[in-house]
Amino acid sequence: MNRLSCENSGDLARADEILGRGGLVAVPSETVYGLAADARNERSVRRIFETKGRPLIDPLIVHLHHPDLISLYCEIPNLLAPLANAFWPGPLTIVLPYRHGSLSPLVSAGLATLAVRIPSHPVLRKLLAIQNRPLAAPSANPFGYISPTRARHVIDSLGERLDAVLDGGPCEHGVESTILSLADPLDPVLLRPGPTPLEALAKVIGTTPRVKDCLNEPKNPEAPGMLASHYSPSKPLHAIPEGRMEESQTQKGVARLYMKRPYAHGEAADTFWLSENGDSTEIARNLFELLRKLDADPTIKTIRMEYPSGREGLNRAIYDRMQRAAHKMQMEVS
Ligand code: TXA
Ligand code: MG
Numbered sequence: 531m532n533r534l535s536c537e538n539s540g541d542l543a544r545a546d547e548i549l550g551r552g553g554l555v556a557v558p559s560e561t562v563y564g565l566a567a568d569a570r571n572e573r574s575v576r577r578i579f580e581t582k583g584r585p586l587i588d589p590l591i592v593h594l595h596h597p598d599l600i601s602l603y604c605e606i607p608n609l610l611a612p613l614a615n616a617f618w619p620g621p622l623t624i625v626l627p628y629r630h631g632s633l634s635p636l637v638s639a640g641l642a643t644l645a646v647r648i649p650s651h652p653v654l655r656k657l658l659a660i661q662n663r664p665l666a667a668p669s670a671n672p673f674g675y676i677s678p679t680r681a682r683h684v685i686d687s688l689g690e691r692l693d694a695v696l697d698g699g700p701c702e703h704g705v706e707s708t709i710l711s712l713a714d715p716l717d718p719v720l721l722r723p724g725p726t727p728l729e730a731l732a733k734v735i736g737t738t739p740r741v742k743d744c745l746n747e748p749k750n751p752e753a754p755g756m757l758a759s760h761y762s763p764s765k766p767l768h769a770i771p772e773g774r775m776e777e778s779q780t781q782k783g784v785a786r787l788y789m790k791r792p793y794a795h796g797e798a799a800d801t802f803w804l805s806e807n808g809d810s811t812e813i814a815r816n817l818f819e820l821l822r823k824l825d826a827d828p829t830i831k832t833i834r835m836e837y838p839s840g841r842e843g844l845n846r847a848i849y850d851r852m853q854r855a856a857h858k859m860q861m862e863v864s
Contacts, residue, residue: 532694533685536653541696546660548693549574554581556670556684558698560651561621561707561725562677562818563684564593564667565692575634575666581691584673589639590666591623591707592646595658600646603631603664607715609735616734619650621703621725625711637666643713653698669706676761676818676825676855679704683822704815705847710739723846725814761818761854763825767833769856775836783831785824789813789838800830810844817848821855 532548534541536558545555549567552574557566565582567574569592579586594600597614604626613624628644638644649655658665669677670684678684681697689695708724710731718739720728732738775786786801790808802820805812824833837852838845839862853859 531685531689531692533681534694534696536696536698542653542656542660545657545694545696546663549663549665550661553693554578554691556678556681556688556692556695557654557657557665557667558651558681558696558701559593559649559654559667560702561649561705562679562701563670563681564654564665565670565684565688566593566665566667569633569637569664569666572634572636575636578666578668579636581688582668582671582673584668586636587639589641589645590637590668592633592637592644593649593654593658593665593667594646595648595655595662597648599662599664600626603633604628604644604646607712609712609715609718612734613710613731614648616730617726618648619655620648621650621707622731623647623707623709623722625709625713625721627713633664634666643711645709647707651698651702653696657696674762676763676821677706679815679818683819700815700819702815703811704818705851708847711742723850725844725847727843728846729843761851762857763821763833763855765825765831765833766858767821767835767856768858768860769835769837769852770860771862772836772839774860775834783829785827785830785833787820787824787833787835789836810838810848813838814844814848817851 534545548555552571554577555566557564565578567578597618623645625643625645628638628642670688671677672687679701681695684695703725706724708726709722711719711721718735720739720741772789780800788803791803791806804816804820824830838849841849
């Protein structure tokens with residue numbers, strides 16, 4: 531496995547060359563690291579599934595350099611242009627009616643739709659621009675584990691199974707892209723909350739998209755990969771409503787993960803926090819990194835984590851990822 535640096539244009543050319551030969555390259559994005567292959571190469575796309583241990587029924591997102599390239603593969607509904615103007619390049623994936631172009635059929639898992647994204651990470655954009663290569667890329671983690679937000683996370687869990695990792699530093703958003711389905715353009719559906727908030731989508735679309743409750747529909751055919759058991763650490767993780775972590779009792783081996791720094795006992799060794807002041811951008815950015823860190827710490831047996839009470843803005847995505855990661859969810863009582 532080659533560790534490539536994003537500051538070096540020779541390394542970018544090397545990453546492109548590896549992809550051209552059918553290799554797998556982990557790439558940085560503004561959301562999480564992706565496990566990329568040329569979406570037209572059947573063998574490489576198959577390797578993505580094998581490397582992650584991902585079932586073939588779970589389709590992949592195709593990353594493109596420019597929205598103009600989408601018409602090579604998809605039908606273009608009227609709503610696409612305003613959404614592209616408002617949110618691309620950036621952390622929004624749009625599911626569109628698929629025209630079955632030159633991509634490997636494994637990418638869309640046989641569905642009549644294709645998920646596309648125009649990412650904003652400058653390194654990934656440069657790589658995509660070299661040849662306008664369509665890159666299929668799921669998050670670069672073993673299937674079911676927490677998504678990677680640093681190159682080190684990818685190396686730790688998939689390292690030797692990849693041809694290269696392009697190190698672009700920590701990811702800006704830290705949670706996966708928002709997924710909006712325009713499979714039926716008259717009925718936009720939010721399939722996965724993410725850094726592009728529902729409220730912002732609603733403003734551009736003119737009405738609030740229907741929200742698909744993927745968590746409670748594990749067999750949801752519209753998003754086969756969104757099983758409730760995603761993003762989990764291997765240790766027991768209990769999610770506690772904001773402000774209800776019992777502050778008095780500390781237990782050996784139990785880590786407490788707060789959303790903001792608890793000044794009263796912030797010095798305690800079993801106490802961790804996702805942000806200084808409760809800023810949701812910071813919470814999202816740190817969430818997967820901290821869950822990985824606590825999961826790897828041998829002195830910790832169980833994790834208790836606070837979850838947000840509101841669903842506005844980025845909190846919808848934070849709540850969603852915490853709910854998926856948790857093995858036990860203590861519900862709010864009002
Ligand atoms: O931020 C992201 O979206 C990252 C970065 C690398 O771009 N990628 C990512 O990919 O999160 P992945 O494969 O881990 O999650 C994509 C989700 C899966 O749950 C998959 O089932 C769903 O998108 N998906 C892909 N194609 C779809 C389609 N045609 N219709 C509905 N859901 C689809
Ligand atoms: Mg994933």
